[in-house]
Structure formats: structure tokens, C-alpha cells
Amino acid sequence: MKTVSYKSVVWQQFKRNRLALAGLVFVLCLVGIALLAPWLSPYSPTEYDLSSILLPPSTHHFLGTDEEGRDVLSRMIHGSRISLSVGFVAVSIYVSIGILLGALAGYFGGLIDIVISRLTEVMLCFPTFFLILTVLAFIGPSLYNIMIVIGITGWTGIARLVRGEFLKLRHQDFVTAAEATGASSLRLIFFHILPNSLAPVLVSATFGISSAILVESSLSFLGFGVQPPTASWGEILSQSRDFIDIAWWLTFFPGLAIFMTITAYNLVGEGLRDAIDPRLKV
Amino acid sequence: MEPLLKVENLKTYFLTSRETIKAVDDVSFTLNRGETLGIVGESGSGKSVTALSLLRLVSPPGKIVGGRILFQGEDIMTLPEETVRQLRGRRMAMVFQEPMTALNPVFTVANQICEGVKLHQQLSGTARVIHPRDEKVIELLKLVGIPDPERVSKSYPHEISGGMRQRVMIAMALAGNPDLLIADEPTTALDVTIQAQVLELLKELQKKLKMALLLITHDFGVIAETVERVIVMQQGKIVEEATTLELFRKPEHPYTKKLLEMIPRWAG
Amino acid sequence: MFPYLFKRLLLIIPTFFGITLITFLIIQLAPGNPVSLKIQQLGGEGIRSETISKEVIEQTKKLYGLDKPLGVQYVLWVKKIVTLDFGDSYKDHRPVIKKIGEALPITLTLNIVSILIIYLVAIPLGLFSATRPNSRIDQLTTLFFFILYSLPAFWVAMLLIMFLGGGEYLDLFPVVGILSRGSEQLSFFGKIGNMLWHLVLPVTALTVGGFAFMARFWRAQVLEVIRQDYIRTARAKGLPERIVVWKHAVRNALIPMVTLMGSLLPAMIGGSVIVEQIFTIPGMGKLGFEAVLSRDYPTVMALAAIEALLTLVGILLSDLLYVAIDPRISFEGKA
Numbered sequence: 068m069k070t071v072s073y074k075s076v077v078w079q080q081f082k083r084n085r086l087a088l089a090g091l092v093f094v095l096c097l098v099g100i101a102l103l104a105p106w107l108s109p110y111s112p113t114e115y116d117l118s119s120i121l122l123p124p125s126t127h128h129f130l131g132t133d134e135e136g137r138d139v140l141s142r143m144i145h146g147s148r149i150s151l152s153v154g155f156v157a158v159s160i161y162v163s164i165g166i167l168l169g170a171l172a173g174y175f176g177g178l179i180d181i182v183i184s185r186l187t188e189v190m191l192c193f194p195t196f197f198l199i200l201t202v203l204a205f206i207g208p209s210l211y212n213i214m215i216v217i218g219i220t221g222w223t224g225i226a227r228l229v230r231g232e233f234l235k236l237r238h239q240d241f242v243t244a245a246e247a248t249g250a251s252s253l254r255l256i257f258f259h260i261l262p263n264s265l266a267p268v269l270v271s272a273t274f275g276i277s278s279a280i281l282v283e284s285s286l287s288f289l290g291f292g293v294q295p296p297t298a299s300w301g302e303i304l305s306q307s308r309d310f311i312d313i314a315w316w317l318t319f320f321p322g323l324a325i326f327m328t329i330t331a332y333n334l335v336g337e338g339l340r341d342a343i344d345p346r347l348k349v
Numbered sequence: 350m351e352p353l354l355k356v357e358n359l360k361t362y363f364l365t366s367r368e369t370i371k372a373v374d375d376v377s378f379t380l381n382r383g384e385t386l387g388i389v390g391e392s393g394s395g396k397s398v399t400a401l402s403l404l405r406l407v408s409p410p411g412k413i414v415g416g417r418i419l420f421q422g423e424d425i426m427t428l429p430e431e432t433v434r435q436l437r438g439r440r441m442a443m444v445f446q447e448p449m450t451a452l453n454p455v456f457t458v459a460n461q462i463c464e465g466v467k468l469h470q471q472l473s474g475t476a477r478v479i480h481p482r483d484e485k486v487i488e489l490l491k492l493v494g495i496p497d498p499e500r501v502s503k504s505y506p507h508e509i510s511g512g513m514r515q516r517v518m519i520a521m522a523l524a525g526n527p528d529l530l531i532a533d534e535p536t537t538a539l540d541v542t543i544q545a546q547v548l549e550l551l552k553e554l555q556k557k558l559k560m561a562l563l564l565i566t567h568d569f570g571v572i573a574e575t576v577e578r579v580i581v582m583q584q585g586k587i588v589e590e591a592t593t594l595e596l597f598r599k600p601e602h603p604y605t606k607k608l609l610e611m612i613p614r615w616a617g
Numbered sequence: 618m619f620p621y622l623f624k625r626l627l628l629i630i631p632t633f634f635g636i637t638l639i640t641f642l643i644i645q646l647a648p649g650n651p652v653s654l655k656i657q658q659l660g661g662e663g664i665r666s667e668t669i670s671k672e673v674i675e676q677t678k679k680l681y682g683l684d685k686p687l688g689v690q691y692v693l694w695v696k697k698i699v700t701l702d703f704g705d706s707y708k709d710h711r712p713v714i715k716k717i718g719e720a721l722p723i724t725l726t727l728n729i730v731s732i733l734i735i736y737l738v739a740i741p742l743g744l745f746s747a748t749r750p751n752s753r754i755d756q757l758t759t760l761f762f763f764i765l766y767s768l769p770a771f772w773v774a775m776l777l778i779m780f781l782g783g784g785e786y787l788d789l790f791p792v793v794g795i796l797s798r799g800s801e802q803l804s805f806f807g808k809i810g811n812m813l814w815h816l817v818l819p820v821t822a823l824t825v826g827g828f829a830f831m832a833r834f835w836r837a838q839v840l841e842v843i844r845q846d847y848i849r850t851a852r853a854k855g856l857p858e859r860i861v862v863w864k865h866a867v868r869n870a871l872i873p874m875v876t877l878m879g880s881l882l883p884a885m886i887g888g889s890v891i892v893e894q895i896f897t898i899p900g901m902g903k904l905g906f907e908a909v910l911s912r913d914y915p916t917v918m919a920l921a922a923i924e925a926l927l928t929l930v931g932i933l934l935s936d937l938l939y940v941a942i943d944p945r946i947s948f949e950g951k952a
């Protein structure tokens with residue numbers, strides 16, 4: 068009952084923030100586009116058409132065509148699937164890892180805490196992007212590998228956050244009370260403490276999605292993303308490097324899509340943070 | 350004789366998007382030169398906001414929406430910001446409730462007192478040669494009864510005790526030789542024994558320097574020992590005004606009676 | 618102070634070994650055998666692969682210590698790190714440390730210039746905005762920071778090339794390398810000028826995001842400080858607003874900014890891979906990217922180790938700076 072009212076309070080607050088709401092609507096539209104991609108795109112995203120190479124935007128090809136004659140709009144519509152799925156899956160992976168490690172460290176303390184905290188520190192020192200690049204170079208770039216690698220390198224922030232929340236909540240009355248009734252550690256962690264520490268995790272995860280999308284597009288840009296002919300925004304941008312003098316639309320539109328998606332997620336994240344607690348350091 | 354301070358129908362509201370909080374609602378009182386006046390009231394009754402209004406230091410969303418504040422014959426409300434600024438510290442100084450947070454943690458005591466001294470010297474044209482600032486700082490610290498002023502002046506706020514910090518705050522307020530000292534719950538954050546010492550000090554200084562003192566508190570015990578006249582505030586309004594003696598003999602307003610009942614037997 | 622320093626340094630050791638160990642394992646366990654790659658390379662140079670004798674393979678293995686057990690390889694490698702001997706590059710057989718020695722100053726210059734610009738622009742702008750909270754101009758700058766913050770650096774780089782670097786529009790700035798061809802004949806200052814000219818676009822691309830992050834962080838910081846009681850005290854003293862803000866507020870708000878600087882430099886160096894790649898700047902990022910592409914293990918490992926070391930040094934430095942600028946924390950207290 069308490070959580071329901073808390074959620075509605077947060078939602079009320081969130082709704083008052085028009086920019087955040089706009090961000091949310093944008094994200095939802097994008098999800099719709101990604102789901103309906105095959106029906107929405109006017110052309111095939113992968114079929115070559117050598118009769119229409121590098122055409123500027125026109126009524127036939129709203130966003131122009133690339134050097135293989137493929138319709139940029141169709142490729143971008145399909146590319147949205149990559150960005151969104153990488154964002155969701157990678158962040159889900161690292162949120163799970165982060166919650167698990169953070170909860171263990173914060174709940175049990177002692178040696179477990181020391182080991183996990185050291186590990187977090189080690190991971191934090193890594194040049195993350197370079198690490199991701201290295202691993203991808205070895206295991207081969209593919210959609211799943213990108214998700215997994217971002218997932219297993221990105222958990223440090225969440226782990227620290229959850230650990231902090233657990234340290235704060237561990238000795239509060241409602242936990243002690245539950246403990247007194249003989250609840251097991253597992254029960255305490257997952258049913259009593261965790262639900263009360265999820266709000267900041269949600270905020271952090273929202274920002275995490277936007278940075279995962281950025282990492283994915285950077286990787287694709289460097290040729291370490293999904294492999295051709297599959298379309299992704301970063302990959303279209305990467306192709307455009309050779310035609311930057313003659314085909315501005317190849318550079319402009321995919322970049323704009325990445326930028327707007329990141330902005331939308333950041334707006335939602337900020338809105339959530341302000342609704343939950345403006346002073347949250349996430 | 351013209352009173353030092355004359356507040357007429359002061360209204361200070363907090364205008365938030367959802368509601369208007371009338372923190373100070375139609376408050377009037379006067380304070381003569383060298384007089385001591387107490388403002389009592391429970392938490393949230395608008396005492397601090399009244400004090401801040403006098404210095405025009407209410408920060409948004411708070412706003413003085415009406416009334417006049419005549420200080421030495423000038424209406425504070427209509428003066429330009431620059432004039433009010435020069436008045437702060439020099440003619441009207443304030444001591445705040447929380448000496449820990451009211452002092453800047455990253456500057457030494459000497460540095461923070463010096464600012465006031467410097468400002469005062471610049472504005473009053475006193476040559477630096479005659480009153481070297483360091484000496485003035487030590488002198489002020491001695492004035493507020495700090496036993497080892499040299500050491501304290503070189504300390505950072507976190508390095509000295511709460512009582513010492515409040516003395517430093519008072520020294521800072523005295524740096525400009527003010528005509529009116531506003532003390533907003535100066536002893537609330539302190540131990541009982543230190544409280545008595547600080548009150549004693551305030552009383553002494555007020556006599557010695559012939560300042561007027563506006564003492565804000567929620568503690569009638571403090572009032573009884575320090576001030577001549579009392580204003581009782583409730584929800585932004587003045588509900589009773591009397592000399593201290595009268596107030597304790599026969600309080601008129603039920604709210605005052607209630608407040609008086611709540612204090613422990615202070616005088617035995 | 619020294620006990621504190623000592624303790625701080627001790628804490629760094631396990632972290633550093635954690636880093637080297639993880640890097641080492643990732644690289645070793647990943648498929649893609651360098652020996653086979655080496656053989657292919659030789660094959661490409663004219664020797665048919667079937668004719669390569671076992672001998673050659675063994676030699677290559679020995680050369681890189683790849684025939685030894687993993688544990689031994691790791692210990693050997695860590696030993697070499699301590700003496701800054703990272704071996705020779707698989708690609709061109711030059712000592713890795715030499716290659717890094719050439720690349721590091723370039724990356725450092727690029728990033729230090731960027732950080733300086735970030736701080737110099739973000740601090741006044743953030744302050745301007747924070748001292749007028751919720752005014753029209755504050756809302757506008759906040760929105761502006763927010764937009765910059767979400768701009769992907771590589772897109773900015775591409776747009777810069779397109780508009781200013783001889784793409785479709787203006788051709789004002791060079792987009793390749795850090796010195797023009799023939800610049801060897803220039804005077805010292807001529808060279809510096811030439812280099813700065815080359816740095817304009819890459820530095821802009823690098824600073825956009827960092828600047829927005831910093832301005833937002835700084836604005837929030839100032840807003841937080843401005844609400845504090847001691848600011849009210851300063852005003853009540855009759856200090857001019859200029860001193861209230863620039864002395865009392867800024868001095869306090871700067872504390873976390875300085876702390877941030879320590880982790881910012883390594884983070885930016887790590888993040889300059891793309892910008893260096895786009896502008897063909899021969900720094901650490903490009904070196905690393907190319908090493909990864911060609912599976913040049915010694916270079917990759919050395920870069921990971923050195924960048925992690927830089928991060929550690931950065932964290933250490935910012936800790937020390939923190940103690941130096943916040944009187945509430947003393948070396949004795951922390952030791």
C-alpha cells in the first residue's frame with residue numbers, strides 16, 4: 068500500500084515536468100517504430116539499388132540514399148531496433164550484476180564487502196571504452212557480444228549505489244523487525260531492503276540506457292558494432308565518413324537520431340530523479 | 350525621541366507555485382536605542398523570517414510584500430540595495446542560530462572577522478595605520494571572552510567548540526559597531542551551561558556598547574533573564590506585547606499562557 | 618602527512634594488480650592466437666604457409682613467452698611493467714614503451730588543453746547561471762548545457778569536419794594530424810601556432826560533452842553552496858555580492874570540482890579513441906585502436922596498464938588536492 072502511493076506521488080511529480088514527459092513520449096514512439104520497423108520502412112534496409120546511389124533527400128527517399136543505393140530512412144528505422152535493444156539488454160545485465168554485488172556487499176559487510184569494493188574499484192580504473200573495444204576485437208563484434216560486454220563492464224555505478232542504500236537501510240526498524248520474525252537473509256535482501264532501494268537504481272539505469280546507446284553507436288562507428296549489412300545508426304554514420312564532402316544527409320540524420328534518443332533518455336532520467344529526490348547523486 | 354527601529358505592518362510571504370505561506374503577517378513593533386526586546390514563539394511562528402526581513406535578507410521564494418521598516422528614520426524597504434548592504438553589519442548586525450553552519454568552513458576565524466572589520470574601516474574612513482586589522486580581530490575576540498584569542502583566530506571553525514564558535518559569531522557581528530544586534534536563537538544549539546555564559550555575554554556587551562538588542566528565542570527562560578520587553582508571535586502574527594515582568598505576572602493571551610505552562614519551573 | 622601518503626599508496630597496489638590481472642586474463646583467454654596470426658603475416662610476405670616449419674612456430678612462441686604457463690607469463694609481464702619494459706610490438710617490432718612515449722605527449726596535450734578550456738568556460742558560465750536561479754537566462758543556459766551534454770562526440774567531430782574542415786562548406790581548419798606537412802621548417806612559435814590550428818577541431822569535439830557535464834555539475838554545486846547558512850552570514854555582514862559569490866561560494870563549490878579533475882583526465886584520455894581516430898591524431902587512442910585491430914598484444918596490454926595507472930595516479934592526486942584545499946580534512950585525520 069505504501070509503495071502504490073509512493074509510485075503515484077512520483078508519477079504526479081514526473082508529469083509536472085513537461086520536458087521529461089516529452090522525453091518519455093519520444094522513447095515510447097521509438098519503441099513503436101522499432102517494433103513496427105518492417106511495416107513502417109518504405110524500402111528494404113539491405114537491398115542494393117545501383118540505380119539510385121547517393122541521392123539527396125527527396126520525396127522518394129525522404130532522407131536520401133547511401134552509396135549502395137539503400138534508403139537511409141529505412142535503414143534508420145531498422146537501426147532503431149539495434150540501439151533500443153542494446154540499451155535495454157545491456158543495462159538489464161549490468162543492473163542485475165550491480166544489484167547482486169551491491170546487495171551482498173552492503174548486507175553482509177566484512178570480507179565480502181572488502182572484496183567486492185576492491186573489485187568495483189579495479190573496474191572503475193579501467194579505461195572502459197578501450198576495454199570493451201579490446202574484448203570485442205577478440206570475441207568478435209556482434210549484437211549479442213556488444214550487449215554482454217557493455218553489461219559486464221558497466222555495473223560499478225549500480226553496485227556502489229545499491230551498496231550505499233543497503234548500508235543505510237540495513238539497520239532500520241522495518242528490517243530489524245522482519246529479522247526478529249525469523250526472516251532469512253535472502254528474504255530480507257530481496258523482499259525488505261531491495262524494494263526500498265530501487266528508486267535511485269531506476270534513475271541510474273535510465274541514464275545508463277542513454278550511455279549504452281552512445282557506446283553502441285561509437286562502437287559501430289569504429290566498425291566494431293553489428294556487422295553489415297545489418298543497419299545501425301552508428302554504422303551509417305561510419306560509412307558517411309567517406310562521403311562527407313558530398314552526402315551531408317548520411318552524416319546528419321543518423322547522428323541526429325542518436326542525439327535525440329540520448330537526449331530523450333536523459334530527460335526521462337532527470338525527470339525521474341527530480342520526482343524521486345532532486346538531490347540524489349546519480 | 351525617535352525610536353531606533355519602527356516596524357509597521359510588515360508582511361513577508363513565501364510565494365510557492367502551490368500556495369502562499371504567510372510567514373510574517375502584519376507585524377508592527379518598535380525598538381528604542383539601547384533597548385532590549387525579545388521575540389518568542391514556537392517553531393515556525395515566523396521569528397527568523399521577521400529578523401531576516403529587517404536586513405532585507407529573505408531569499409526567494411520569500412518576499413516582503415507589504416509594510417514599512419523604519420530604521421533610524423529611513424525606510425529600509427525603499428532604500429537601494431547598495432545602501433542596505435552598507436547598513437548590514439555596520440548599523441544592524443545579526444547572530445545566527447547554528448554557529449557550525451553559519452561560519453564558512455574553509456576560512457579561518459581571523460579571515461572571517463577581518464572581512465567585517467575591513468568593510469567597516471573602509472566605509473568609516475578609519476585609516477588602516479591607526480587600527481591594524483589583526484589587532485582589531487584579537488581585540489574583538491577578547492571582547493567576547495575568548496581566553497586564547499591568538500590561537501582561536503588562526504583556527505578553522507571546525508577546530509573550536511560550539512560555545513567558542515558562537516562567541517566568534519558575536520565577535521563578527523560586533524566588528525562593525527552596530528546600533529542594533531539581532532540574535533536569532535543564539536543559544537539553542539549549545540549546552541545549558543554554555544547557554545548561560547553566552548546570554549550573560551550578550552547582556553554585558555549590550556550594556557557596554559549601548560546597542561539595542563533584538564533577541565529571538567522560543568525559550569521563556571532566556572527571555573526572563575535577558576530582555577526588558579517581549580513580543581509573542583504565533584503563526585506570523587503578534588498576539589501579545591508586554592514588559593517581561595508583566596508578561597510573567599499576568600499573561601493575557603491563551604497562547605502565551607500555554608507557552609508559559611510548558612517551561613520548567615525556571616525561577617523556583 | 619607521510620603516514621597518510623604511505624597508506625594511500627599501499628591501497629593502490631592491490632587495485633593495480635587487480636587491473637593487470639584482469640587485462641591479462643581477458644587478452645589471454647580470448648580466441649585469436651597471435652602465433653597463427655604471425656604465421657599468416659609471414660605467409661603474406663611470400664612464404665607459403667604450409668612451408669612454415671614447426672621450428673618457426675616454436676621460435677615465435679618463445680619470443681613472446683607464449684609457450685610458458687599462463688601464471689608464469691603473468692608474473693613475467695608484471696615484472697616487466699615495474700621496469701617499464703613492455704616488450705616489442707608485434708606489428709613493427711619497435712619497443713612498445715617507445716611507441717607509447719611518442720603517443721602519450723600528444724594525447725596529454727590534447728586532453729589538457731581540452732580540460733583547461735572546459736574549466737575556463739564552464740566555471741564562469743555555470744556561476745552566471747547559478748546566481749540567477751530559475752530566471753529566463755538560467756533556463757536557457759541550462760537547456761543549452763543539457764543539449765550539449767547529449768551530443769555524441771563523434772557526431773560533433775563529423776559535423777565540424779563537414780562545416781569547417783573542408784567538407785561541404787568552409788575549409789578553415791585542418792582535419793588530419795597535428796602538424797602540417799613541411800612544418801619542420803617553421804620556427805618554434807610557428808610550429809606551436811600550426812599545432813594549435815590543427816587542434817581546434819579535435820579539441821572542440823572533445824570539449825563539448827565534458828564542458829556540458831562540468832557546467833551542469835558546477836551549477837548544481839554552486840546552487841547547493843548558495844543555500845548554505847554561511848552565505849547568509851556573509852551577506853548579513855554587509856559584504857558586496859561579488860565577494861559573497863566569488864570568495865565564499867566559489868571557494869566551497871570548487872572543492873568537489875578539484876576532486877573531479879583527478880578522474881577527468883584519465884577518463885578523457887580513455888574517451889579520446891574516437892576523436893583521435895577521426896582526426897588521425899597519433900595519440901594513445903589511435904595507437905590503442907590500431908593495436909586492438911591488429912591484435913598487437915604487448916601494445917594493448919601496455920596501454921591498458923598505463924591508462925589504469927594514470928587513473929590511479931589521478932585518483933591519488935585528487936585525494937591529495939582534496940586534503941590540501943579542504944581544511945576540514947587533515948592528513949593526520951585520514952592517516
Ligand SMILES: Nc1ncnc2c1ncn2[C@@H]1O[C@H](COP(=O)(O)OP(=O)(O)OP(=O)(O)O)[C@@H](O)[C@H]1O
Nearest residue numbers: 363370372390391392393394395396397398399567
Ligand atoms: N524557504 C522557505 N520556503 C517556504 N516557507 C518557508 C521558508 N522559510 C520559512 N518558511 C515558512 O515561514 C514560516 C516561519 O518560519 P521561521 O523560520 O521564521 O520560523 P521560526 O519562528 O524562526 O521557527 P524556529 O523556532 O524553528 O526557528 C514557517 O512556517 C515556514 O514554513
Ligand SMILES: [Mg+2]
Nearest residue numbers: 396397398533
Ligand atoms: Mg528560526
